Amino acid sequence: MSATSASALRHDWSLDEVKALFEQPFNDLLFHAQTVHRQHFDANRVQVSTLLSIKTGACPEDCKYCPQSGHYNTGLDKEKLMEVEKVLQAAADAKAIGSTRFCMGAAWKHPSAKDMPYVLKMVEGVKALGLETCMTLGKLDQEQTRALAEAGLDYYNHNLDTSPEFYGNIITTRTYADRLETLSYVRDAGMKICSGGILGMGESLNDRAGLLIQLANLPEHPESVPINMLVKVKGTPLADEQDVDPFDFIRMLAVARIMMPKSHVRLSAGREQMNEQMQALAFFAGANSIFYGEKLLTTGNPQADKDMLLFKRLGIQPEAREEHDDEVHQAAIEQALVEQRDSKLFYDATA
Ligand code: SAM
Ligand code: DTB
Ligand code: SF4
Numbered sequence: 624m625s626a627t628s629a630s631a632l633r634h635d636w637s638l639d640e641v642k643a644l645f646e647q648p649f650n651d652l653l654f655h656a657q658t659v660h661r662q663h664f665d666a667n668r669v670q671v672s673t674l675l676s677i678k679t680g681a682c683p684e685d686c687k688y689c690p691q692s693g694h695y696n697t698g699l700d701k702e703k704l705m706e707v708e709k710v711l712q713a714a715a716d717a718k719a720i721g722s723t724r725f726c727m728g729a730a731w732k733h734p735s736a737k738d739m740p741y742v743l744k745m746v747e748g749v750k751a752l753g754l755e756t757c758m759t760l761g762k763l764d765q766e767q768t769r770a771l772a773e774a775g776l777d778y779y780n781h782n783l784d785t786s787p788e789f790y791g792n793i794i795t796t797r798t799y800a801d802r803l804e805t806l807s808y809v810r811d812a813g814m815k816i817c818s819g820g821i822l823g824m825g826e827s828l829n830d831r832a833g834l835l836i837q838l839a840n841l842p843e844h845p846e847s848v849p850i851n852m853l854v855k856v857k858g859t860p861l862a863d864e865q866d867v868d869p870f871d872f873i874r875m876l877a878v879a880r881i882m883m884p885k886s887h888v889r890l891s892a893g894r895e896q897m898n899e900q901m902q903a904l905a906f907f908a909g910a911n912s913i914f915y916g917e918k919l920l921t922t923g924n925p926q927a928d929k930d931m932l933l934f935k936r937l938g939i940q941p942e943a944r945e946e947h948d949d950e951v952h953q954a955a956i957e958q959a960l961v962e963q964r965d966s967k968l969f970y971d972a973t974a
Contacts, residue, residue, distance in 0.1 A: 634840050636882060641832040644878045649870060653908055656877035659884045660909040669906065669934065670887055670942040671915035672724035672757065673717035677745065678704045678738075679921060682730035684761070684796045686784075688821055690856040690921050691730040697858035699921055704729070704738055711748040717916060718754055720927045721941055725749050726757035726780060726817075728920050732797070733762040743774040750775040757817060762797065763805050765812075772812040778847060779809040780817040786833025789826045806841070816845040819889065822875055823853030823867040831875055839882040847912065848879050848886050852893025854922045869901050873908050880909025887912040895923050899933055906939065 644652065660666055680701035681693045690697040714725045727745060734742055742760065749756045758771065759780035771779070784790065787799045809816055820834045838845055852872055855862050879888045890910040894902060917926050925933075934941065 632844060632885065633882070634842065634844075636836045636839050638829065638832055638836065641836055641878065641882070642828065644881060645828060645832060645874055649874070652874060652877050653904075656880040656909045657907055659881050660911070663885050664911055665942075667937075667939050668911065668942040669939050670724070670889075670912040671722050671930075672726050672755075672889075672912065673714075673720075673722040673916040674726045674728060674914050674919050674924075675705075675710065675713050675717075676702075676730070676918075676920040677710055677727045677742075678702065678729035678731065680730055683732045684794065686794045687860040688793065688824060688853055688856075690854075690859060692859070695858050695860065697856050704741060707741055707744045707748060710745045711752065714749045714752050714754055718752055720916065721931075722754070722915050723941070723943065724755035724757055724778070725752075726759065726778070726914075728759045728780070729761070730920075731761040733764070734760045734767060739767060739770065743770060746771060746774040746776045750777075759817075762801055763808055765808050768805075768808040768812045768814075772814050776814055778815045778817045779805075780847075780849070781805050781809070782819050782821070782849065782851075783834060783837050784820045785824065785826050786830040787837065788833060789824075789830040793824055806845075810843065815847065816841075816843075817847035817849060817889075818845040819847075819849035819851065819879075819891065821851040821853050821892075822872055823855075823864055823893075824861055825864055832878075835875075835879055835882050838879075844883040844886050846886055847889055848883055849889040849891035849912075850875055850879060850910070851891040852896065854892050854896070854919075856922065869897070873901070873904050876905050876910045877908035889913065892919055892922070892924075894925055899936075902933065903937055906937065911942070 680691050680699045682691045683693055685694040686692055690699055717725050746756050755777045756775060757778035757780055758776055781802060783802055785793060790799050806816055806818060818838060838848060852867060853861060853864060855864060876888055888910045889912040890905045891914060914924055915927055915930055917924055
C-alpha cells in the first residue's frame with residue numbers, strides 16, 4: 624500500500640459528519656458510495672464466503688437477536704462441536720460450489736481449553752484445502768488468538784453489533800469493552816478482522832452511525848465489515864421488531880463503503896428476505912461480499928444457484944482469493960472453478 628493511499632483512510636469520524644452522510648439525498652449518497660467503491664475495487668466482483676455452524680445452540684450469552692442463545696426457547700436442536708472430518712467435508716463442498724472463504728461459527732462465550740485442539744485442526748485442514756479460513760468463536764484470550772493465527776486462521780469474525788450506547792439493550796452478558804479487547808488481540812496476532820453489526824433491533828440513526836464510527840475509528844479498519852439485517856426468529860426477544868426500511872439498509876451499506884473504502888462490506892444475514900432489486904442496489908451501494916450457500920449458521924440463505932443466476936444477470940463475477948502467494952492453493956481453486964464452469968449453476972469466476 625502506498626503512503627498516499629494509506630493516509631487517505633480516516634480514523635477520526637465525528638457523529639455529525641456521519642449523520643450528514645446518512646442524510647444526503649439517496650441518489651447523491653449512492654453516487655458518492657459507488658465513486659469511492661470504484662477507486663478501490665472492481666465494481667463487478669463480489670467475494671463469496673460459506674458459513675458453517677460447528678457448534679450449535681445452548682450459548683450462555685443473552686444476545687437478544689440470536690436463535691442460539693440458551694436464554695430463549697427457539698426450538699433449535701443443540702449440537703456439540705462437530706467432528707473435524709465432517710467440517711472438512713463441508714469445506715470441500717463449499718469449495719466445489721465456488722466459495723473462496725470458509726467461516727466456522729461456534730455458539731460459545733469463548734472457546735474452552737478442551738475444544739481448542741479440534742478447532743486448530745479445523746483451521747489447518749480447511750487451509751490445506753486451499754480456502755481462506757475464518758472463525759467466530761466468541762471472546763478470545765491472547766494465547767488462543769496466537770494459536771489460531773499460527774494454525775493459519777486468516778480472519779476472525781467478532782461483531783460490535785451496534786453503538787456502545789445501544790449495546791446494553793441487546794446484550795448484558797458480555798461488554799463492549801470485551802469485544803474491543805478481542806479485536807485488539809486478533810489484530811496484534813496479525814490476523815484480519817471481520818467486524819460489523821445488525822440493523823433492525825430498534826436502534827436509532829445515531830446508533831447506526833455510532834457503530835460505523837467505532838469500526839472506522841479503530842487503529843486499522845476491519846478488512847471485512849458484515850452488515851446484517853436482523854433475521855427475526857420466533858422465541859427471541861426481537862422476534863416482533865419492526866422491519867427496517869430497505870432504503871435505510873442500503874444507506875448503511877453506502878455509508879460503510881464511504882467510511883471504510885478499502886474494506887469488503889458484506890451484505891450479510893437477511894438476504895432471503897430481500898428481493899433481487901434490493902440486492903442489486905446493495906451491490907451498487909458498495910457491498911462486495913456475501914455469504915453463499917443455503918444456510919447461514921442456523922437460518923436460511925438464498926440457494927447457491929439462485930445467487931449465481933443473480934450474479935449472471937447483473938454481470939457480477941465471484942472474486943478469486945485475495946492472497947496469490949500460495950500457487951498450489953490458487954491452482955486448486957482455479958481448477959475447481961473451471962470444473963464448475965460448465966455447470967448451469969455456476970457463473971465463470973476465472974474470466
Ligand atoms: N458466538 C459468536 C459471537 O457472537 O461472537 C459467533 C457467532 S454469532 C451467531 C455471529 C454474529 O451473527 C453475531 O454477532 C450477530 O451479529 C450475527 N447474528 C446472530 N443472530 C442474528 C440474527 N438473528 N440476525 C442477524 N444477525 C445475527
Ligand atoms: C455475521 O456478521 N453474520 C453471520 C456471521 N457473521 C457469523 C452470522 C449470521 C447469523 C444469522 C442467524 C443464524 O443463521 O443463526
Ligand atoms: Fe452466543 Fe454468539 Fe448467539 Fe451471542 S450471537 S448468543 S454469543 S452464538
